[in-house]
Amino acid sequence: MKTKILLLLFTFLILAVSCSKNNPLDSSNSNNNKITIASYEGTYTGKAQYEVIPNGSQKEEDVSLIVNKDSAVNFKTSSKDFTFNNVVKTDDKNYNSTKTESNSLLILSLIFDGNGNVNVSLIIQDTNSGTSEKYTANKLTKTAS
Structure with missing residues (x-):
């Protein structure tokens, strides 16, 4: 009993x-894996290296990264504009997102330094042609909240 x-x-x-x-x-x-990055809300601007792979041709482009309070991240250049709604936290300052758009796989990687700056990498892989485009910015600076 x-x-x-x-x-x-x-x-x-x-x-x-x-x-x-x-x-x-x-x-x-x-909230260890999925987290809102709203604490980094604002507009970050600066220069990014643009490279087409496998051609290897590089040029510098103006880039804007907008982190919205609803946790959406918008990556903009003069010719491209991508919105990422599902951003995943890797650790306190590292965030990643992937999505498919127009037969391309987009891989976004963000590293915030806590001082109003962010390192950005965006890889766009065309699933039809096999070519890739890569944007890399070592320091985008927060210009607006």
């Missing part, structure tokens, strides 16, 4: 923990 009561109490305890709002056993309830 004592064993049944202990088993019943133990079962109730497991059920209570698994149903709790802040369940320590449920890793999907944490």
